[in-house]
Amino acid sequence: MDKQYKAHELAKGQRDISIAEFFERNRHLLGFDNKRKALLTTIKEAVDNSIDACEESEILPEIIVEIIDMGNDKYRVVVEDNGPGIVKEQIPKIFAKLLYGSKFHKLKMQRGQQGIGISAAVMYAQLTTGKPARITSKIHKDEPALYMEVKINTDTNNPEVLSSENKEWYKEQGTRIEIDLEATYFKGKQSVDEYLKQTAIINPHVTIIYQPPKGDQIMLVRVSEEKPVLPNEIKPHPYGVELGMLMKMLEKTQTKTVKQFLREDFSKVGNKTAEDILENAGILSKTKPKQINRDMAERLIKGIRETKIMMPPTDCIVPIGADLLEKGLKKEVNAEFYATVSRSPNVYRGNPFLVEASLAFGGMIEKEGSVELMRFANRVPLLYQQGGCGFTEGVVKTGWKSYGIQQSNGSMPQGPVVLVLHIASVWVPFTSEAKEAIAHYPEIIKEVKLAIQELGRDLGKYINKKKKVGAELKKRSYIETYIPHITEALTELIDKPEEKDSLSKNLSVLLEKQRGEVESLDFDPTKNTEYDEELKKISMEEEYDEE
C-alpha cells in the first residue's frame, strides 16, 4: 500500500456539491431570505413563467393567483394560466430540478432566463412544509388533464414523482401549480399585491384574477387586446465574444470554413465583414474551424475588434414603448407633469438591451422624501434590493439639481417625483439569482443616465415655468383679494349699486388682460397708487362701452 500523507486524509473529504444542496443552504440568494419574501418570490416565479409561456404561444394571458392562509404561518399558493400546458415528461424536471429549462440557451428577451426560479420555490416549499408541488397540465382540449405530485431530491438535484394520474379539468388548456410553504402575508410595499398591480400596469395585455388570503377577489383586467410583438432569438454578436467562448464555438460549429463560421454563427456578419475580420486577423478564409488554435483564435478576436461591425439586430428586444409606459404611469400616479423616453438599443458584452424611462412630477405625489423609483426588467417588477441596483446608481449619479430637484451628493434626489425605469434585454444581468437588482455594467448605467437626462431637461423646463407661473399667481391673488373692496368703493363713488356685479367682473377681466400681457409686472397692490388710478380709468371706459 502507498504511504498515507495529510493530503490523502484531506482527499477523503472532497466531494460533489449538488446545486440543490447549495441553494438549499444559500436560499437567500434565490429570494427566500424570509417568510414574507418567500411568498412574493414564489408567486413571482410562477406568474412570470405563465406569462412567458402564453406569450410564446401567442395566447393572451389570463392568470389566476390564489393565496390561502393555512394557519401557523403556512400558506397555500395556487397559480393557474391558460397557456400551452406542459408535456408529461417535462413536468418533473421543469418544477423539480434546478438549472433546467428552455430559456437559458436562447438569446431572446424573456422574463425567465435561468431555469432556477420555480424549482427553487418548490424546494423551499418542501423544505418548510415537507409537501410536494401539485401540478396540473392540459395541452389540448381533446387531451385529458394530467395531475402530478413532484419533489426535488436535493442530494442529486433530480425530480421525484410521487403521483401521476389523468384527471378532469374545466380548462381547455393551461398549467396550474399548487404549493404549500411557510410564509407571511403583508399588504403594502414589496407585497404580492404590489407586484401583481405593477405587473398588470407594465403588461397591459395580461388579465390577473387575484384572491388574497383576506378580503375580496381583485380583478386586474387587461386594457389591451393586442399581444406584444414576439421578440426574435438572435445569434451572438462578435463584439461580445471572448476568447474562451470563441474557442468553444469553433469547436462546436457545423460550418466548414472559418469564413462560413463567422457568417453563420454570428449576427451582423456578412460576406464583406467576414473577409475584413479575417484579413485583420491574418487568417485564410478557407481555414477549417477545427484548425484554429488558441493563438489564431486570439488573432481572430483582435481581427473582430479592429473591424467595424453593425450593431446587433434589435428585433430581439421589444420595448414597452413611450406611450404605453406613460399610460401605465398615469394610471398609477396622479401627477401634474409626465415625460417618457424609450431609448434606442445599445450593447453590453454583446447583448443588445434598451432602457426606457418615465417620470411623473408634482400633483398628488408625496412632496417630502426621496424620489420614488419603480424598476422593471423585461416587464417584470423588481421590488427588492433597490440600494444594490444598477438603476439606482444611474439615478444617483445623475445631477438632478439642474432640473430643479434637490439632491445631496451621491444620494437619491428628493422631491415629488416618481421615476419608472425599464430594461429590456436578451440577457438581463442580475446581481443575484433572485433577480432583484440589475448588475452594475457601465454601459447600462450610462443608458440609464442618458434616459434620465432626457426626461430631466423637460422636467427642468416645466419646473422653471411653474416657478414663474407660481410667482405670477401669487401676485394675482394679492390683487384679487382687493377686487371686492375696490368694487365696493367704486360703486359708492359712482353711486350705481346696480352696476356692482358687472364692475367686479370687469375688474377681474382687466386683471386677466393686464397680467396676461406683462408677465413680470412687479408691484405691490397694497402700496402702489398707480394701480387705483388705472383701475378707475379703465372701469370708466367700460362704463362708457356699456352705455
Added chain:
Amino acid sequence: MDKQYKAHELAKGQRDISIAEFFERNRHLLGFDNKRKALLTTIKEAVDNSIDACEESEILPEIIVEIIDMGNDKYRVVVEDNGPGIVKEQIPKIFAKLLYGSKFHKLKMQRGQQGIGISAAVMYAQLTTGKPARITSKIHKDEPALYMEVKINTDTNNPEVLSSENKEWYKEQGTRIEIDLEATYFKGKQSVDEYLKQTAIINPHVTIIYQPPKGDQIMLVRVSEEKPVLPNEIKPHPYGVELGMLMKMLEKTQTKTVKQFLREDFSKVGNKTAEDILENAGILSKTKPKQINRDMAERLIKGIRETKIMMPPTDCIVPIGADLLEKGLKKEVNAEFYATVSRSPNVYRGNPFLVEASLAFGGMIEKEGSVELMRFANRVPLLYQQGGCGFTEGVVKTGWKSYGIQQSNGSMPQGPVVLVLHIASVWVPFTSEAKEAIAHYPEIIKEVKLAIQELGRDLGKYINKKKKVGAELKKRSYIETYIPHITEALTELIDKPEEKDSLSKNLSVLLEKQRGEVESLDFDPTKNTEYDEELKKISMEEEYDEE
C-alpha cells in the same frame, strides 16, 4: 404517431443547464464583473484556499503571490503555499469543477465554504485567455512533485486534463497555481495590495511574500508563531432545522430509534433533552426514524421549539480575540483612542456565529467624510459591496450621535473613526457567490449593533472628556501666552534679573497646580486682575522657599 401540440414544440427546447455555463454567463455573481475585480477575486480565492489548507494541516502558512504583467491587459497570477499539497486524483476536480470540495458539507469555520471560488477563477482565465490552469503539487518531501494542466468543460462542468507529469520542485511540500487572465492592476482601495495587507493584519500567523507587477517585492512577515486554535466541526443544532431538512435527516440516519437519532445527529441533545422533545411532540422514543412521516416530523419540529435546548457549542468558531484585533488595528491606523470587543457566540438558523468589533478614533484619521469600515468574515477581508452588506446596515442603524459622532438619519456616521467588524461562523451567509457582503439576517445585524454600542459608550466617554480637556487646554494656552510678559514685568519689579528663569518656571508650575485642581476655572487672563495678584503672591512664596 401522437398528435403534436404547442407543448410538444416547447418541450424540444427544454434542457439541462450546466452550473458552469450558468456562471460563465453570470460571472459577475462570482466576482468577475470587470478586469480589476477579476484580479482581486482570483488571488483572494487562491490565497484563502492556501491558508485554509495550511491551517487544517497545522502548518504555519507561508504564501507566495506573484503578479506578472504580460501586456495587453493580460496578467499571470502565481500563488504558492507550503501546505499539505493535493493528491493527483483530486487536482482536476478541485481546480476545474464548480461545486466540488470538502468544505461545503462540514459545519466548521473556514474561509472557503462553497467549492466554487478557485474553479471560477480557472474558468474566467480560460474564457479570457484560452489557457489552462497550471498546478504543481507536492504532498511529501519523499514524493515527486506533480505538474498538471487543467481546463473546465463548461458544457458539462467536468475537468479536462491536458497534461500531467512528475517534476522537480524545490519545496518539501505545497501547492502552486499559475493562471493567465484578462485583468487590470491598480493600487489603492479594493486592490490586491489592500487585500493582502488586510489579510496579514487579521491573520498574524501568516507570512505573505508578494511581488506586484511593478515595484519591489513586499514582505508581510508573520508577527505571531502561534497557530490559531483549530475550530471543531459540529452537528446541526435542533433550533436551526426545518421540516424538510429534518425529514431528509430522518431518511438518511444510521440510528435505530428517534431518540437515538436526536441524541446522535444533533448537537446539544442529551438523554433528558431528547426525552423532553419527544414528550412535547407526542412521539414514542422507540419509534424508528423511517416510520416518522410528514405529520409526525412536523410534531417533532414543534416538540423541538417547545423544549429548552442549550445553545450550540462554540468551539466550532474561533474568534480573533479583542487583543489581537486591536493590535492589528493599531498597526494599521494611528489614532488617539482605541476600543475593542469580542462578543459571545449567538445563533442564526442554527448556525453559531460571533461578532467582533474594533474602533479607532482621532489622531491621524481623516477628519472629514464617512467613518471607514473594514469588514472581515472568517478572517477574510471583504473589499466590495459595502453598501449591500449586513455589517453596513448594523452600522447605519446604530445611533452614533449619542457617542459624539455626527450622523444623518439612515446614513453612515461621519468623522475620524475607523471601525473593524469581523464575523466568525461555521457558515457565513453571503449575499452572493462572490462572498463580498454579509446577508441581512436580523440576528447578525443585532449582534453588530450590540458590538458597536459597547464600543460607542467608551468612545462617547472619551469624546466627552476630550471636549472638557480641550476647553481646559484652550484656557491654559491663553495663560501660557502671558507668562513671558508677566515674568518680564515681575523680574523688573523685584529687580532680580538672575531669578528670571526660575520665576518663569514657577509661574508654569503654579498654572499646572491651579488648573489641575480647579477643572472648570473660568476666567479670562486678559481681564482678570486677581490673577496678577495671585501670581505675585505665589511667586514671592517661591522666592522665600528658595532662600
